[in-house]
Amino acid sequence: MKKYECTICGYIYDPALGDKDGGIPPKTPFEKLPDDWTCPVCGAAKDMFEEVK
Amino acid sequence: MPEPFSAVKISEHVYWVGAIDWSIRDFHGYLTGRGSTYNAYLILSDPVTLVDTVKAPFREEMLSRIASVVEPGKIRQLISNHSEMDHSGSLPEMIQLLRPEKVFASVMGARTLQEHFHLDQEIIPLKDGESLNLGKLKLTFLETRMLHWPDSMVTYLHDDALLFSQDGFGMHLASSERFADEIPAEILSWEAARYFANILLLYSPLILKLLERVGKLNLPIKIIAPDHGPIYRKNLDWILQSYARWAAQKPSRQAVVVYDTMWQSTEKMARAIGEGLAAGGAGVKLLSLKSCHRSDVATEILGAGALLVGSPTLNNGLFPTVADCLTYLKGLRPQNLSGAAFGSYGWSGESVGEIEGVMKEMKINLLSEGLKVKYVPDREALERCFSLGKAVAEKIK
Numbered sequence: 275m276k277k278y279e280c281t282i283c284g285y286i287y288d289p290a291l292g293d294k295d296g297g298i299p300p301k302t303p304f305e306k307l308p309d310d311w312t313c314p315v316c317g318a319a320k321d322m323f324e325e326v327k
Numbered sequence: 328m329p330e331p332f333s334a335v336k337i338s339e340h341v342y343w344v345g346a347i348d349w350s351i352r353d354f355h356g357y358l359t360g361r362g363s364t365y366n367a368y369l370i371l372s373d374p375v376t377l378v379d380t381v382k383a384p385f386r387e388e389m390l391s392r393i394a395s396v397v398e399p400g401k402i403r404q405l406i407s408n409h410s411e412m413d414h415s416g417s418l419p420e421m422i423q424l425l426r427p428e429k430v431f432a433s434v435m436g437a438r439t440l441q442e443h444f445h446l447d448q449e450i451i452p453l454k455d456g457e458s459l460n461l462g463k464l465k466l467t468f469l470e471t472r473m474l475h476w477p478d479s480m481v482t483y484l485h486d487d488a489l490l491f492s493q494d495g496f497g498m499h500l501a502s503s504e505r506f507a508d509e510i511p512a513e514i515l516s517w518e519a520a521r522y523f524a525n526i527l528l529l530y531s532p533l534i535l536k537l538l539e540r541v542g543k544l545n546l547p548i549k550i551i552a553p554d555h556g557p558i559y560r561k562n563l564d565w566i567l568q569s570y571a572r573w574a575a576q577k578p579s580r581q582a583v584v585v586y587d588t589m590w591q592s593t594e595k596m597a598r599a600i601g602e603g604l605a606a607g608g609a610g611v612k613l614l615s616l617k618s619c620h621r622s623d624v625a626t627e628i629l630g631a632g633a634l635l636v637g638s639p640t641l642n643n644g645l646f647p648t649v650a651d652c653l654t655y656l657k658g659l660r661p662q663n664l665s666g667a668a669f670g671s672y673g674w675s676g677e678s679v680g681e682i683e684g685v686m687k688e689m690k691i692n693l694l695s696e697g698l699k700v701k702y703v704p705d706r707e708a709l710e711r712c713f714s715l716g717k718a719v720a721e722k723i724k
């Protein structure tokens with residue numbers, strides 16, 4: 275599963291870990307995150323993320 | 328003619344050329360009872376370089392301080408560590424006046440400076456960890472994203488072992504002394520904590536990571552030069568360790584009771600709860616929102632163990648000052664707090680439930696069911712308030 279980086283603050287979404295505080299269980303691919311999910315560090319929207327290459 | 332304002336030499340190659348704002352009392356909604364400073368720094372390198380500027384109305388003061396050591400036209404490079412306008416406000420005029428060869432910022436800063444000032448000057452982006460030679464001197468830049476803006480970075484001057492730490496390690500404190508060791512320790516620790524609580528608390532996890540990163544880099548640091556307040560040249564560990572402690576947010580036995588009131592019923596409850604907390608062995612601060620500002624409350628909850636919030640019910644909801652304070656505190660994302668809600672009401676009594684709703688969103692551990700009292704508390708109701716306080720104190724051991 276691919277990691278995604280917030281282009282605002284540099285936070286990396288790692289699907290293996292999910293986002294516990296945001297209620298996202300481990301092994302959730304970025305694509306499956308709800309549309310209203312936001313960056314846990316800076317609050318940026320999902321479309322501000324880019325795939326880590 | 329001598330310049331009316333002077334620069335202050337802070338290391339072999341660096342002068343403070345900032346401005347002292349003695350009169351500011353409200354800094355974007357944060358009460359600054361002791362004013363502030365906007366610190367800009369001049370590096371007498373080849374080429375001469377200015378690190379950050381000052382808030383726009385203070386540009387002349389900065390220029391005069393610069394002119395006390397060097398003709399301002401000699402400045403050929405500008406570095407912006409943070410694009411917030413208390414530090415970048417004079418940048419457009421400085422660019423116009425000096426026509427510098429180069430203006431640098433972080434990758435995000437190069438963007439956000441344009442989003443503020445819409446300049447025709449190119450801003451050169453610096454990558455995290457990038458270095459720059461200024462003649463014989465060497466600078467290295469570290470991104471500190473979200474401390475406290477996406478563009479924030481710090482600049483390290485190797486030759487003077489000096490860290491330009493931007494808002495980090497800063498405080499709002501106007502003083503004619505430029506160094507922390509010249510200022511009473513209680514004032515420093517109060518204002519540094521207040522700054523941390525109101526500006527940085529929500530980014531505590533990033534601060535812990537940054538401290539770890541800087542530790543591993545093993546850079547000798549002899550001077551920390553922040554963008555507000557005094558400069559550290561002695562006992563740097565004090566401020567570094569304070570940051571590590573505040574960011575860890577280990578709860579203490581200190582309890583903060585915050586409330587507002589219309590006819591003093593909720594206030595009577597608050598006072599009885601405070602007595603109970605003290606009887607249970609907790610340290611207690613009662614903060615009435617009539618006399619305390621939200622930024623005072625934020626300062627007091629730094630390092631506290633419990634937050635108790637009280638509001639009467641007004642038009643089926645929270646009293647507005649309590650809603651204001653809760654909105655602010657929620658944004659600061661305090662960790663590891665326990666809490667409880669209380670309030671007086673007349674017939675519908677929504678306020679206590681609303682406080683608990685916000686507390687749950689804030690992941691505050693509710694130690695007791697909210698305490699509601701109809702109209703004016705009698706002796707029995709005050710005893711329940713006392714018991715609530717005592718029970719909370721005993722649980723935050």
Ligand SMILES: Cc1cc2nc3c(=O)[nH]c(=O)nc-3n(C[C@H](O)[C@H](O)[C@H](O)COP(=O)(O)O)c2cc1C
Pocket residue numbers: 316317355526
């Ligand atoms: C302490 C502080 C915190 C901020 N937090 C956020 C934030 O979380 N998200 C955001 O989009 N902007 C944030 N901003 C940026 C402001 O929204 C931005 O500077 C805006 O242009 C200010 O508008 P104003 O000039 O009307 O006050 C913050 C600014 C400050 C000073």
Ligand SMILES: [Fe+2]
Pocket residue numbers: 409411475494
């Ligand atoms: Fe700032």
Ligand SMILES: [Fe+2]
Pocket residue numbers: 411413414494554555
């Ligand atoms: Fe600032």
Ligand SMILES: [Zn+2]
Pocket residue numbers: 280281282283284285313314315316317318
């Ligand atoms: Zn982000």
